[in-house]
Amino acid sequence: MKDTFKHKGMRKKLAEIVAAKGITDKKVLKAIEKVPRHLFIDSSFEDHAYQDKAFPIGADQTISQPYTVAFQTELLEITEGDKILEIGTGCGYQTAVLLELGAVVFSVERQKELFKKTSLFLPKLGYRAKKLIFGDGYKGFTAEAPFDGIIVTAGAPFVPKPLLSQLKVGGKLVIPVGEDIQVMTLFTRTSEKEFEKEELGEFRFVPLLEDRN
Numbered sequence: 129m130k131d132t133f134k135h136k137g138m139r140k141k142l143a144e145i146v147a148a149k150g151i152t153d154k155k156v157l158k159a160i161e162k163v164p165r166h167l168f169i170d171s172s173f174e175d176h177a178y179q180d181k182a183f184p185i186g187a188d189q190t191i192s193q194p195y196t197v198a199f200q201t202e203l204l205e206i207t208e209g210d211k212i213l214e215i216g217t218g219c220g221y222q223t224a225v226l227l228e229l230g231a232v233v234f235s236v237e238r239q240k241e242l243f244k245k246t247s248l249f250l251p252k253l254g255y256r257a258k259k260l261i262f263g264d265g266y267k268g269f270t271a272e273a274p275f276d277g278i279i280v281t282a283g284a285p286f287v288p289k290p291l292l293s294q295l296k297v298g299g300k301l302v303i304p305v306g307e308d309i310q311v312m313t314l315f316t317r318t319s320e321k322e323f324e325k326e327e328l329g330e331f332r333f334v335p336l337l338e339d340r341n
């Protein structure tokens with residue numbers, strides 16, 4: 129697993145591309161510049177790692193597009209030590225970006241093989257999530273709720289209630305909602321009972337699967 133000057137140079141460019149598309153949070157851009165995305169992708173496809181594109185990672189899953197990762201991360205407005213729940217660990221790229229921002233990360237994945245692979249892989253790069261969980265993201269993670277932020281990295285046909293109820297007051301849920309095309313939706317919990325909702329454009333994700341565990 130090598131990370132060279134060439135890779136670093138390409139990452140700097142990638143961060144510039146993401147910035148040009150509208151991401152302004154310096155800390156998020158720094159994280160994109162730091163996480164060695166090529167190591168999250170099969171080495172024979174290394175060339176694809178620093179293009180701003182999603183890429184298949186096996187088992188019908190994808191590593192999210194860097195712009196999308198940056199966009200969702202920026203919406204969470206993370207400060208160091210924030211407790212963040214991620215739904216859809218996948219290969220762990222988004223997890224690594226959250227860790228670069230100083231978040232305390234819990235992440236749920238429903239595919240056993242991916243869960244096992246990523247559980248071994250992230251620590252090798254020095255990325256230590258507080259806990260990676262094998263389970264169904266529709267349920268959130270009650271044991272550690274409430275969270276400062278929840279990020280869903282698969283397309284949800286509807287907004288799972290447990291995710292809203294596991295937010296702190298002031299906390300944010302970033303979730304792409306829809307079947308074929310998703311609308312990036314930001315919920316902010318303004319009180320015990322109230323949520324503010326914002327819709328922030330269309331994206332495409334692999335589906336958040338229900339009842340398949």
Ligand code: SAH
Binds near residue numbers: 191
């Ligand atoms: N966060 C990843 C994106 C992975 S793609 C990245 O940084 O690239 C979405 C992931 O969500 C897949 O790994 C998929 O297996 C997972 N997923 C789908 N439905 C799920 C569910 N109900 N609970 C948890 N994970 C789920």
